[in-house]
Structures are given as C-alpha cells and as structure tokens.
Amino acid sequence: MLPKTNIRQIHVYVSKNGEVQVYLGQPEKIDDNYLVWQRGNFFNISRILRNGPEGGNDYQFFVYFIYSRFREGPYTHSNPVFFFLAALPPVAENKVIVTNNPDGWENYASAGIIRLGENDNFVVKWNINYSNVSSFQVYLVNPSGQRYLGYSQSNYLVWSTQNPNISPEFRAGPQYDTHYKFLIYPLKPDHAPGHPSFYGPFETGYVRKVR
Missing domain, CATH: 2.60.40.10 (Immunoglobulins)
Known part of the structure; x- marks a missing residue:
C-alpha cells in the first residue's frame, strides 16, 4: 500500500540498462497515480527525456514520495521492463x-x-x-x-x-x-x-x- 496523505510531490526516476537512475518527472496532479512518458509529452517530464523511451533498452522506474522534511522510497517493480523499437512517425523529421x-x-x-x-x-x-x-x-x-x-x-x-x-x-x-x-x-x-x-x-x- 503506497502512502496517500501529506505528500507534497511525487518524483519518478528511471534507470536505463542498469545505469544510475536519473530524474524523469512527476505526475501532473498530486493525486494522479501515473506519469505518461512518451515522445511529444512535455508535461512535467525532464527536458533531456522528452523524446520518450528508446526502443531496445531495459528501464527500471523508481517512485519517491516527497514530504515537508523527508522523502520516502524508492518504490519500484521487481524486474526491468524491456522496450521494443517502435515504428517511426510516417513523416520525415522536421x-x-x-x-x-x-x-x-x-x-x-x-x-x-x-x-x-x-x-x-x-x-x-x-x-x-x-x-x-x-x-x-x-x-x-x-x-x-x-x-x-x-x-x-x-x-x-x-x-x-x-x-x-x-x-x-x-x-x-x-x-x-x-x-x-x-x-x-x-x-x-x-x-x-x-x-x-x-x-x-x-x-x-x-x-x-x-x-
């Protein structure tokens, strides 16, 4: 059971292929229980990750709950998730x-x-x-x-x-x-x-x- 009260922010971090985890973003609203990470989604996503996940890589996600004086976490899933290569947009870049x-x-x-x-x-x-x-x-x-x-x-x-x-x-x-x-x-x-x-x-x- 994840905490539900007195949370000021929710921070999501990600590790790619076992590398050091980096800040990914935070939900748009404090009571949201999800974060959308995809190419073209700007809402509360770290600037360097706005092109979305890269196919052919393993990703592990970590969730931290931020309170006034401390943070709790990380909460994560048992195994990394492999992302397959997605089809490119059917129009040229730019x-x-x-x-x-x-x-x-x-x-x-x-x-x-x-x-x-x-x-x-x-x-x-x-x-x-x-x-x-x-x-x-x-x-x-x-x-x-x-x-x-x-x-x-x-x-x-x-x-x-x-x-x-x-x-x-x-x-x-x-x-x-x-x-x-x-x-x-x-x-x-x-x-x-x-x-x-x-x-x-x-x-x-x-x-x-x-x-």
Whole structure:
C-alpha cells in the first residue's frame, strides 16, 4: 500500500540498462497515480527525456514520495521492463502537416484541402526533436499576412474554439474556403524574457477547409 496523505510531490526516476537512475518527472496532479512518458509529452517530464523511451533498452522506474522534511522510497517493480523499437512517425523529421486527428499522420496539406467530419479536428502537427524545446509557437499565413495562432507543449496544436492556447483573434476556428499556411518555431528552454531563443520556421503548404 503506497502512502496517500501529506505528500507534497511525487518524483519518478528511471534507470536505463542498469545505469544510475536519473530524474524523469512527476505526475501532473498530486493525486494522479501515473506519469505518461512518451515522445511529444512535455508535461512535467525532464527536458533531456522528452523524446520518450528508446526502443531496445531495459528501464527500471523508481517512485519517491516527497514530504515537508523527508522523502520516502524508492518504490519500484521487481524486474526491468524491456522496450521494443517502435515504428517511426510516417513523416520525415522536421516535417509539419495538417491533419484531422492528433493521433494521425495523414497530411491534408499535401492535397491543399481538408474536409472535417463531425468528430474531426483541425490539427497542425509536426515531427520535431523535443529534447531542447520548452514549447512550440505556431503562426499562420493567410490573406492578411503572418499572424500568431497559438502555442503547444506537445507535437500538435488543435485549432478549435475549445483550445485556450489559441490566440483570441482566431478562437472562432478556421474559416471555410480561406487558404492557410502554418509556421512552427520551437522555443528553447533557456530563453530570457523579451529575448526568446528560437529556431525555424518549419512550415506546411497551403490548405483550405471545405464543406
């Protein structure tokens, strides 16, 4: 039985192939009993491990409970876990696409049009290395010029009225029969206020939403 009360933080460490354990991250909420570690997940994951686990390696995980004056642990599992090599994203590195599902890779920008079903979303998605990135700034190019669309700490941005990370100017969502092009600027974690350190842009072709 793991402790449940008076915990200030939960820290998760990981050891790769029997090496010294390093800090992996902590759950997003103190009452969460899990931590998601995968490529593209920025939430409370150590910067150097944001590309996710590497296939072909054994990993052992250690959990520490942090109290006001001491920590308890580690709690771990009996044997290391072997991770198989996962399939690579079906698009080239540094490629940006427009698709209708955060989990998909079908690139509608290559055809120039996107038609959304009832349960679809307008998604800008990219395959960019995450290990030295704090967030991604997304701009769009439309007939009015280049404008700031929003930001993401994952490998995609959903352009919808429900996403608070979208600029208020574009909260209404993409308009029908308007051509859009998207630019991605990865922002480095060591940027100073007023002097951001970024690179890019990585961009899509033009795409328009049709009925």
